[in-house]
Amino acid sequence: MSDFLQLGSPNERPRAPRLDELDLKFSDQALAELDELYSHYPDKKSCILPGLWIAQREYGGYLNGEAIAEVAYHLKRSYAEVEGVATFYSMYNTVHAVGKHMIEVCTCLSCQVCGAYPVAEYLKKKLGVGFGETTEDGVFTLHEVECLNACDRAPVLQVGSSYHGPVDEKSIDALLENLRAQEESTVIQMANDIVKVQTGPLKSK
Amino acid sequence: MATVAATDTVNIVINDVDLQVPKGELVVEAVKRLGHEIPIFCYHPRMKPVGMCRMCLVEVGFKQPDGSVRKMPKPQAGCTLPVSEGMVIYTDTEMVHRDRKGVLEFLLINHPLDCPVCDRGGECPLQNNTIFYGPSTSRYIDIKRHAPKAFPLSEYVTLDLERCIQCGRCVRFTEEISGDAQLAFRFRGAAMQPSTFKLTDFDSKFSGNVIEICPVGALTSSKYRFRARPWDLETSEGLCLECGNGCNVWLDHRAAKLVRVNGRTNEAINEEWTCDKGKFGHDYYNSSKRLTQPLRREGDRFVPVSWGEAYAEIAAHLGAKSAALVGSTVSNEGLFCLQKLFKDGFGSENIDHRWTRTLPAAGERVAKRHESSIASLEHKKTVLVFGADLANSQPIVHLRVRKGWFLNETRVVVAHSQTTDADSFANLLLSCKPGSLDDLAMGLERAVAEAQKTDVQGFASFKDTEKTTSVKESALREVAAMLLEGNASIVCTASIYNENKPVETLAALAKIAAATGAEFNVYAEGGNDEGAMALGVMTGRNTHEILQDCAMGDLNALWLVGADPLTLHPSRRLAEDALEAVPFLVYQGLLECEAMGYASIVLPMEAPGEHDGTYTNIEGRVQRMQQAVKNPGDGKPAWRVFSELLVRIKPGRPSFSAKEIMDEIAATHPAFAEATYDKLEKEGTPLKPVIENFYM
Numbered sequence: 001m002s003d004f005l006q007l008g009s010p011n012e013r014p015r016a017p018r019l020d021e022l023d024l025k026f027s028d029q030a031l032a033e034l035d036e037l038y039s040h041y042p043d044k045k046s047c048i049l050p051g052l053w054i055a056q057r058e059y060g061g062y063l064n065g066e067a068i069a070e071v072a073y074h075l076k077r078s079y080a081e082v083e084g085v086a087t088f089y090s091m092y093n094t095v096h097a098v099g100k101h102m103i104e105v106c107t108c109l110s111c112q113v114c115g116a117y118p119v120a121e122y123l124k125k126k127l128g129v130g131f132g133e134t135t136e137d138g139v140f141t142l143h144e145v146e147c148l149n150a151c152d153r154a155p156v157l158q159v160g161s162s163y164h165g166p167v168d169e170k171s172i173d174a175l176l177e178n179l180r181a182q183e184e185s186t187v188i189q190m191a192n193d194i195v196k197v198q199t200g201p202l203k204s205k
Numbered sequence: 206m207a208t209v210a211a212t213d214t215v216n217i218v219i220n221d222v223d224l225q226v227p228k229g230e231l232v233v234e235a236v237k238r239l240g241h242e243i244p245i246f247c248y249h250p251r252m253k254p255v256g257m258c259r260m261c262l263v264e265v266g267f268k269q270p271d272g273s274v275r276k277m278p279k280p281q282a283g284c285t286l287p288v289s290e291g292m293v294i295y296t297d298t299e300m301v302h303r304d305r306k307g308v309l310e311f312l313l314i315n316h317p318l319d320c321p322v323c324d325r326g327g328e329c330p331l332q333n334n335t336i337f338y339g340p341s342t343s344r345y346i347d348i349k350r351h352a353p354k355a356f357p358l359s360e361y362v363t364l365d366l367e368r369c370i371q372c373g374r375c376v377r378f379t380e381e382i383s384g385d386a387q388l389a390f391r392f393r394g395a396a397m398q399p400s401t402f403k404l405t406d407f408d409s410k411f412s413g414n415v416i417e418i419c420p421v422g423a424l425t426s427s428k429y430r431f432r433a434r435p436w437d438l439e440t441s442e443g444l445c446l447e448c449g450n451g452c453n454v455w456l457d458h459r460a461a462k463l464v465r466v467n468g469r470t471n472e473a474i475n476e477e478w479t480c481d482k483g484k485f486g487h488d489y490y491n492s493s494k495r496l497t498q499p500l501r502r503e504g505d506r507f508v509p510v511s512w513g514e515a516y517a518e519i520a521a522h523l524g525a526k527s528a529a530l531v532g533s534t535v536s537n538e539g540l541f542c543l544q545k546l547f548k549d550g551f552g553s554e555n556i557d558h559r560w561t562r563t564l565p566a567a568g569e570r571v572a573k574r575h576e577s578s579i580a581s582l583e584h585k586k587t588v589l590v591f592g593a594d595l596a597n598s599q600p601i602v603h604l605r606v607r608k609g610w611f612l613n614e615t616r617v618v619v620a621h622s623q624t625t626d627a628d629s630f631a632n633l634l635l636s637c638k639p640g641s642l643d644d645l646a647m648g649l650e651r652a653v654a655e656a657q658k659t660d661v662q663g664f665a666s667f668k669d670t671e672k673t674t675s676v677k678e679s680a681l682r683e684v685a686a687m688l689l690e691g692n693a694s695i696v697c698t699a700s701i702y703n704e705n706k707p708v709e710t711l712a713a714l715a716k717i718a719a720a721t722g723a724e725f726n727v728y729a730e731g732g733n734d735e736g737a738m739a740l741g742v743m744t745g746r747n748t749h750e751i752l753q754d755c756a757m758g759d760l761n762a763l764w765l766v767g768a769d770p771l772t773l774h775p776s777r778r779l780a781e782d783a784l785e786a787v788p789f790l791v792y793q794g795l796l797e798c799e800a801m802g803y804a805s806i807v808l809p810m811e812a813p814g815e816h817d818g819t820y821t822n823i824e825g826r827v828q829r830m831q832q833a834v835k836n837p838g839d840g841k842p843a844w845r846v847f848s849e850l851l852v853r854i855k856p857g858r859p860s861f862s863a864k865e866i867m868d869e870i871a872a873t874h875p876a877f878a879e880a881t882y883d884k885l886e887k888e889g890t891p892l893k894p895v896i897e898n899f900y901m
Binding site: 013 | 389391393
């Protein structure tokens with residue numbers, strides 16, 4: 001019961017933005033997709049996952065605080081609840097901004113046996129970054145992931161919504177070459193693919 | 206044993222004892238009936254079970270036709286399993302104990318075991334369960350997971366992530382009970398942590414409760430941190446008087462100093478919750494600005510005097526041309542003695558305790574102020590919250606209304622010109638233009654009248670109402686239809702007297718209530734305001750008139766009882782003029798304040814927890830608070846000052862204790878007939894509505 005606070009000052013604590021302070025960025029298309037989603041689910045709470053995919057696309061592949069707050073704003077949920085959902089799933093990029101293409105190296109058992117570690121080392125050397133880092137030109141982000149469920153193609157990489165495997169140094173060179181030449185970001189492409197599936201017509205019974 | 210209808214109960218066996226329990230009851234609750242205990246962390250009786258911690262594992266089997274028991278191969282979580290016919294539950298077998306040991310070993314792997322420096326140490330469910338059921342040593346030899354310690358989530362709540370066992374009680378509390386959903390689990394697996402959005406400020410009106418329900422020391426109070434150990438604390442049953450809800454609290458004190466306030470269970474009022482105002486707002490007990498002795502003005506300074514000298518001074522100056530203004534935390538006894546002192550001692554009737562903009566005269570006041578009890582609000586079909594920001598002014602009523610909405614499908618209609626916390630769950634929102642609540646009430650009255658096909662002559666048309674309030678006709682009609690469905694309650698608070706034309710607004714609402722059969726409430730705001738109204742303290746001139754009379758020089762003396770007009774009165778200017786002009790001012794209060802600067806005599810008052818007393822909450826429930834801590838100085842309870850002074854003016858037998866005064870109140874005020882100290886019940890005694898005009 002003392003005014004003396006041991007830790008920091010309450011005035012320095014960051015404050016969550018009020019709803020009227022948000023800088024809303026969803027495009028008209030995104031809002032239309034959200035409207036479509038509402039008709040697929042009983043309530044707006046159920047739309048958090050697909051809503052986050054829309055946000056991931058709209059915000060360039062990275063769900064920062066503003067993206068999460070905007071989803072919460074549209075779905076009338078609390079910020080914390082949406083953030084809790086977003087940080088639970090590893091396919092939402094909530095930890096740091098990602099490059100144009102995200103290369104995910106599977107290092108689980110089968111891939112590891114078939115040489116995932118040398119592949120990863122080669123990628124690290126070639127791109128000059130470690131796991132969880134983005135190249136300086138902002139094109140590639142390298143990630144280590146758990147089993148991609150494609151042991152038949154071990155060692156396997158995931159780039160956007162496509163798998164590449166089995167890979168060796170030569171095919172990695174070719175893959176990187178192709179990706180460099182590609183205009184569109186595979187990260188956004190993948191988010192868009194998922195949104196399309198989720199907002200597509202409901203299957204008739 | 207009472208016989209219960211066969212369809213509603215099931216026969217189960219717990220630890221070889223046969224018993225009948227209601228169908229669908231959870232195993233953890235059923236076991237309590239026998240006095241047995243299942244250890245728990247995540248389960249909380251007031252929240253939905255989630256089965257996160259696995260501490261409540263029990264062995265469950267079913268009776269077979271041949272009389273044998275077939276056990277389920279794996280243990281079951283008692284907190285998520287409802288009982289069913291023929292269920293056989295074992296809570297004390299070797300397997301159960303082995304399971305508990307295993308669960309605790311896992312929970313303790315990453316727990317830092319820093320109990321010696323943990324605020325929870327000594328009252329920690331994890332500590333207790335580990336001692337009863339846990340392994341004596343750990344087999345884990347690797348380095349524990351580490352996280353930042355003592356992160357300040359807000360001014361009041363400190364988060365210690367390492368200690369968290371991910372039970373989710375705090376997350377569920379903000380989701381289910383307080384409703385702001387400020388906390389959530391972020392990340393997953395070993396990194397899972399309960400925290401706010403991006404670790405921003407935990408800005409909730411009920412954040413203090415998560416400290417109490419946390420089964421470990423992960424969420425601790427920033428204010429109580431390192432102030433005391435639980436075994437050094439003495440605790441007393443107390444009441445919170447920050448608002449009129451009358452929440453029951455535990456006042457924990459150490460070496461005669463109040464160090465923390467915790468919620469105390471009272472099913473009729475606060476269940477077990479407190480609001481942050483109540484939990485963290487009792488700083489004044491230990492304030493360095495506490496008044497400790499009577500003071501007399503001599504020139505431009507105060508000199509300490511004895512109580513006798515102070516009394517003599519007051520007796521010499523106060524007479525028929527004096528008045529008293531009362532604050533909201535004076536006990537029933539104090540109010541009664543004040544009334545007696547002014548009437549019998551000074552021959553004056555000028556007492557008031559209200560500080561709103563409009564002060565209705567006796568004839569204009571609402572006849573009944575609390576038809577719905579707090580507890581009954583959760584069972585209403587419709588609750589219309591009219592012109593009140595419940596979360597701010599009546600936090601516990603807010604929680605009840607929300608509970609009804611969350612669990613019992615109560616439809617909540619919020620009519621206000623501002624945004625309130627209740628908007629987030631309101632089924633219908635009538636947000637009107639500022640200052641148009643009176644028009645809204647009339648519009649609603651018309652909608653009800655039309656729905657009942659009664660005469661609507663003299664009412665403004667819906668179009669005009671929409672123009673003045675911006676509320677649409679369809680919305681008004683919808684609310685009218687909801688109210689007419691029955692089992693409805695209209696909730697206002699005394700803050701409506703700060704709005705435009707409150708008397709007309711309340712009259713319209715009262716008519717709506719009468720027409721629809723809805724219960725009508727105008728809850729008082731301050732700690733014991735309801736008590737002051739039930740005792741009929743306000744007589745003679747009202748607050749505005751008293752201050753005007755002082756400013757005009759019509760009154761010779763003014764006595765401020767725990768009230769500072771400079772902060773309480775809507776017009777600071779009038780208050781300043783009055784205090785400036787009045788020749789003799791007595792300030793009686795807890796703390797030094799601005800009004801004290803004008804005083805001729807200053808009297809120290811005891812805080813509510815420093816003396817015996819009863820208080821009446823918004824629903825007219827009289828509750829007793831016993832002395833918890835000692836007054837730091839020479840303060841006296843208000844009632845003692847008044848009765849001691851009365852003896853000096855008019856010799857007679859003074860009241861020696863609060864109990865005696867309460868007996869006197871019970872004898873003279875029929876409403877308080879059941880509220881003597883001998884008869885007061887554990888949960889407080891509701892006032893008896895015996896005479897029609899007792900609600901004056």
